Amino acid sequence: MTRWFEDITVDEAFPLGSKTFTQEEIIRFGRLYDPQYFHVDPEAARHSHFGGLVASGWHTVAVGHRKMVDALFAEEERLRALGQEPGVSGPSPGVNTMQFKAPVRPGDTVTYTLTVTGKRPSNSIPGWGLLFNTIEATNQRGELVYHAELVGFSKLRDYRMPLWQRLALTLTRIPGLRKLVRR
Amino acid sequence: MNPVTADRRHYEDLAVGEVIALGSVTVTKEMIVGFAREFDPFPFHLDEKAARASLLGGLAASGWQTAALSLRMLGEAFLNTIASMGGLGFSDLKWKKPVMAGDTIGGTARIAALRRSRGHPERGIVTIDFDIRNQRGEPVMSLRLANLVEVRDPGRGEPPAHERSPGAAPSGGAAT
Numbered sequence: 001m002t003r004w005f006e007d008i009t010v011d012e013a014f015p016l017g018s019k020t021f022t023q024e025e026i027i028r029f030g031r032l033y034d035p036q037y038f039h040v041d042p043e044a045a046r047h048s049h050f051g052g053l054v055a056s057g058w059h060t061v062a063v064g065h066r067k068m069v070d071a072l073f074a075e076e077e078r079l080r081a082l083g084q085e086p087g088v089s090g091p092s093p094g095v096n097t098m099q100f101k102a103p104v105r106p107g108d109t110v111t112y113t114l115t116v117t118g119k120r121p122s123n124s125i126p127g128w129g130l131l132f133n134t135i136e137a138t139n140q141r142g143e144l145v146y147h148a149e150l151v152g153f154s155k156l157r158d159y160r161m162p163l164w165q166r167l168a169l170t171l172t173r174i175p176g177l178r179k180l181v182r183r
Numbered sequence: 184m185n186p187v188t189a190d191r192r193h194y195e196d197l198a199v200g201e202v203i204a205l206g207s208v209t210v211t212k213e214m215i216v217g218f219a220r221e222f223d224p225f226p227f228h229l230d231e232k233a234a235r236a237s238l239l240g241g242l243a244a245s246g247w248q249t250a251a252l253s254l255r256m257l258g259e260a261f262l263n264t265i266a267s268m269g270g271l272g273f274s275d276l277k278w279k280k281p282v283m284a285g286d287t288i289g290g291t292a293r294i295a296a297l298r299r300s301r302g303h304p305e306r307g308i309v310t311i312d313f314d315i316r317n318q319r320g321e322p323v324m325s326l327r328l329a330n331l332v333e334v335r336d337p338g339r340g341e342p343p344a345h346e347r348s349p350g351a352a353p354s355g356g357a358a359t
Contacts, residue, residue, distance in 0.1 A: 033254055034251075035263065038269060044187045056254075056270075057272070058250065058251055062223075062251065066223065089225075090237070091237075091281070092278065095273070096275070097272070097273075098272045098273050099271070099272040100269075100271055103269075
C-alpha cells in the first residue's frame, strides 16, 4: 500500500484527519491499558492536577496511528484509481521521541498531520527503505497535543538484488546443500 | 493534599536503580486482531496468510499493542502505587522482535533517573526504562518513559546533585 519509497516526497505534510474523543472511549482505553485514576474515574480525576478526566497519551497516539493507516489505504485507492500500482509499507522499527503536550479531555477534537522528514535505503533489510516521519496532533484550539518522531519501512520499486545475493539465494534452494554447508 | 494519592509513594520515596517486576500477559490471536481492527488494521496484524507473506513472517501483534500492554503492566505494578501525575512522553522505543500470536510477554522496568521539575516545585519527573521480553527471554521491546510524580514536600529543595542520576529524560512536555 501507499507510495513506493522512490515516490515519497520529503517535507510534504499529509493531513490525516480528526477524531473527537468521548468520555466512554477515554475510560474504555484507560481500563484496558492505562488504568490510572485520571484516565478511568471522572470523580477522582477532579483531585488530579488535570482537574478532570483526560485521555491516556497512548490512546491519542494509538488513534493517530489508526489515522495514518487509514491515510495509507486511501492513498492506495487513489493510485489504483489512476491505474498505478501502489507501493508497500512495512512494520515500524521504533519511535525516536514522543512528547505529550496538552491533555485531551472528553469532547476534544484532535487533528493529526504527518510529515516525512527524511528517507534512506535500509542497511539491514535489502529492498526496503526507512522513512523518518513526524506526526503532530493538535486540538480544536490549535494547541499541540503531541509531537512524535517515528520510523517506518517502505518497499523500493526499483530494487534489484546484487548478483552475489541472488546466487546465494539460488544455492540455498538446492536440496541437501544446506545440510552439507552445516557440516 | 490529593486524597486519591495521599497514601501512595511520592517523589521523595523513589530511588534510582529500583527495579519493578512486571507481570506477564499472553497475547492471543483474538487480542491481536481486536486491537488491530481498532488501531492498526494492516493486513499483517489481521490475517494469517497476509502475515506469513510479510516481513513479520506470521500473525504478530501491533507494536502499539505491545507498548499498551507493557504500560498496563507498569500501571498495575508501579504507577497505581505512586502519586503519578501522568506521562510526559517517551523516547527510544524499539520494537526488536515481533510478538507472535500465543507469545507471553513480561519483563522489568527500572527507575533510570529522578529530577524535580524546573517550573513546578510540586512535580518530580521519574524516568523509567522498559525491558520487555517474550517467553524465551528474547527482548521484544524497549523504551524510556518519562512520568510526572507528586512531590510530598515542595518547600524542600532538590537533593544534592550527587544523589541524582545524570540519566536523560525525554525533553519537552508542557507540564514541566
